[in-house]
Amino acid sequence: MADIVLEEFFIKRSQQKKKTSPLNYKERLFTLKQRQLSYYDYDAEKGVRMRPAPSDRSKRRSVRQATRDYLCASSLRLEPLQIIYDEGPLYVFAKTDEIRKQWIRKLKEEVQYNKDLLQKYHPCFWADGLWLCCQQEVKQAVGCKNSRRKPLPPQPQAQPQPPPPAPQPTSSSAMKVIAQYEYTPMTEQDLGLEVGEEYVILEVASTNWWKARDKYGAPWWSPPTCSPCSPDSWYCKNMSRSQAENLLRKENKDGGFLVRDSSKAGKYTVSVFTKVGGNTNGSCRHYNICTNQQGQFYLAEKHNFSNIPELIKYHQHNAAGLASRLKYIVSNTTQSAPSTAGLGYGVWEIDPQHLTCIKELGSGQFGVVKYGKWQGRHDVAIKMIKEGSMSEDDFINEAKVMMNLQHPNLVQLYGVCTKQRPIYIVTEYLSNGCLLDFLRDGIKNPHPVQLLEMCKDVSEGMAYLESQQYLHRDLAARNCLVDSQGTVKVTDFGLSRYVLDDEYTSSAGSKFPVRWSPPEVLLYCKFSSKSDVWAFGVLMWEIYTLGKMPYERLNNTDIVQKVSSGLRLYRPQLANERIYSIMMACWNDKPEDRPTFQELAANVQDLLYDLQ
Template identity: 70%
Template sequence: MSETILEDIFTKRSQQKKKTSPLNYKERWFVLSQEKVAYYDFDSDKGKRKGMKGSVDLEKIKCVEMVQSEPNTPPERLFAFQIVYDEGPLYVFAKSEDIRTQWIKKLKEMVRFNKDVMQKYHPCFWLDGVWLCCKQEVKQAMGCKVLDSKNGFSSNASRRRGSRKPLPPTPTEEKCVRPLPPQPPETPSPSVGMTVIAEYNFAPVTPQDLELRKDEEYTILEMSDQNWWKARDKYGKEGYIPCNYVVEAENGLERFDWYSKNMNRSQAENLLKTENKDGGFLVRDSSKAGKYTVSLFTKSGGETGGSCRHYNICTTAEGQFYLAERHFFSTIPELINYHQHNAAGMVSRLKYIVSNRALPPSTAGFGYGEWEIDPHNLTFIKELGSGQFGVVKYGKWQGQHDVAIKMIKEGSMSEDDFIEEAKIMMKLRHENLVQLYGVCTKQRPIYIVTEFLSNGCLLTYLREGLMQHPTAVQLLEMCKDISEGMAYLESQQYIHRDLAARNCLVDGNGSIKVTDFGLSRYVLDDEYTSSAGSKFPVRWSPPEVLLFCKFSSKSDIWAYGILMWEVYTLGRLPYERLNNTEIVDQVSRGLRLFRPQLANEKVYNIMTSCWMDKADERPTFQELALTVQDLLYELQ
């Protein structure tokens, strides 16, 4: 049994998991251990605790914060605090301010490395189907108050606890036991005091930044910001560095040029065929979480232009690694070194390393704390198109970084609200989200500066045949990219509200990234913000949005199903023969889109699981991503 860290008698409020649930308050014996917060029934006369009534695993906690008392609150419920996790807030009432402060401080300290921490929270109670602070009627709605200093948490995926509970069942499997995104066992995240190696050069942008020189070592000093860590170089100079530019010195595959993190099968084949070297190879993450694949290009076998072979790196029960034949190795680098000299069952030995590390990944802002961009540092090169907010142009920042610049036409956006939100949005960083670099707000029109993706809009990419004869794997990889980006947004309590192929972009490698998340909240166009308007995304909206304008992560799930349908029809318009009024009527009555010709039954089952009438019966994005991942593994 885990050692007890804190224990106290608290009053616990029922969680009202259904609107009809009765509200009650009961005294429980709360116990905090290294693994969880548990609460028990107890015998008040004998002072002994009895059976456990419930618990929350520490790794699932997203927020710990005080709760504002309601008017005329009885004395025994003055000192409330909330423990927020997947199922919502657990409200607890301490007997004094000192006890409440002690528990909040200790809990924050213990869960500071959790990856799913919130950036906004609700300072008041959820009561009878409504948030008392902001009057939103969706329990999963994003908070209305920004947390100071990330709630004292660090959202780096550095995990002290190895045990994980199974996820809820998905539509296509009984149990899910893997986290998302996968955390390969060989790449633990750095911690304070650890030595890291730079994978890319980084030139300082602000006086607080520290220059990174590829392959040099640095010591981590502070990790309070999820994207920018304070470090010291070998000369004693200190400053902030982008955390995704470094890897732990002693562990991880990232330090090897042959490892291509976050590369899928199609991208690996394109890269290897472009290099066109017999025996060219790379190692990438498998579609199976925590597994790896060697992709190898060969000119033997009679195929014109050569072909690619993919070999899963297998693991024995004792944890040793092997490929085609059973030559066992303790580490993957040892295995690769052996096969660079011996084919041993493969079509060829591994002759040439093929790497995709020429371009560094996007950073959350150009420099630490730098969200306001000087427009004089922007060069406009060409117009890319126009959208809801105005013209979008391709350009350069300081003559070197490719960027997309949205020039916001006046009157199209609630600018002050957006500018405040942009500071939060900049901290969102995921390989399947278009990175917000910053904003220019000192002049009009204001600019939004984002990552530039060379292959443009996904809808155009699908419709104009930029993919030549897409395979089942390529189509499903697109859906996987989007589901993982949305799963990250879901974990950050962000609702997109306008998820569709037109709001996804394609990079030069064919990866899909979601863009414009949350921007629809700042639209001032009545036709866009009302479901009666012609610009409202009716074709991507579920019944609860069409009828009651109730947005939630579950309405994004519905839109994801429609987006999958767009992918598998290569960009056809959903319900193309119906107008908006007919769609509202017929979807509310149960009409659903047909199965696309390119989608098999398993793929179509994923779509239809997103289109359940009741929002709470739809899967989460985390569950969807795992389901797509498993199906992709079957195809490969």
């Protein structure tokens, strides 16, 4: 124990927002060693440290950053301080100001040579989806107050070089990029893309369309489906664990591998297919790429590298603790490109003569939905709005705004046909159909990761809508779709505002989906992002019951009465306590005590990271 610098009991604010209250305070024993901060549960009777919980930040092995000043006043009447990790802020509370100052001084000494110390920080708490000091709504937003640190003498360290991020060119600068996907031009002004070909980005007209130039020199419009030059072919951005396993099993090569984004932001995972031990069917293994105190990358602790490409090159020749050496690169470049925002730059009103209906997919509250083609080539879904079901003029005014909403976990609105009746809504087509049907009929004996990835997809799509201050109002499994790769996307966001007559009617005559609604909606018709959070909890319950009807033995009138009196859905058999606690956090009586979608997405990511 001689290497312990400081040891003290602090009150720690929970980082696991899955608790029934997002602000949950518990006493923990904190131990500071050189370049390492850990905290523990503590058994006072036995006088021994207990095993850390799975969420223990000590697994990161070092303090990455610490602020120089103090937090704002706390209702706990204790002295607060904050420690910033790559994953976010950790809030702790000391019994006296003297203890707090002592720990801040020592923590600053321990992290002074870290290469990524914060230049700015947030002096106040992150709570209810925003920073209390500056009202910014993005948790990773740059701080609003200078750290006022004195310059420190430089200390040479290896510079980590993870796979390249997506480019963000400015409207005034040109950037060379390489296409990651094939893209077939949809209009005369579009630029076709070929995988591996080099292009120059000339202008970013919006987040959805770039002006680009090919090797022949002509400028055309292109969707942003490129990466900076010389990407590594083994790097598969935005790929889930389930998608990686499907791709590796399809290749069926011992030692087939790829590198993908981990469920935790900024982290990476190596997925490997192996037939070790004579297993002819093979199995998939997943290894998180870790970093040591010097910022070096490793899969096996004895083999450290300054960047990820060097790590991959080494393990292509040496298993060194892996089930197999990395023999064959498995790439996803043959997969289809992400959906574009619209069917061409500036296109939102679609000529119905360019649409061909092929088959009926089903019918919903607005009318029939059909699978079809646009200009005979591009797959689309066509909603034919039955007259009298929608406030059409209001929707048409909103359609342009809805088209600009673009996220990998939202079904893309391509455009509308408004010059005839019935009007059409043209959207991205997802081949695996409705999530509710997929849960009931499309999966058997699901893996825990598969169910959790569905929750992750929906939470990230909804976190984006939340960041755009956009309410869904009818979030449920029936309003999510599944693509050919198993990715879940949220659809019909905001459409319930334009319903003139539908099946969701309470005893008071108000229109909303009763089984997915919180007490403030049932009683007062008060919608907010927190009512969407409640519905997300019910959607999680649908996922973990494989599509059962919520409150299946109750009618709408009973649901209004019982839910308002405290009734909650039971824990599904497939959901463990940690999963169910996220659902229960969504069903808090007080809207302000429910987590934000950004927090929910982070919690689900943490659970996925533990499973990997």
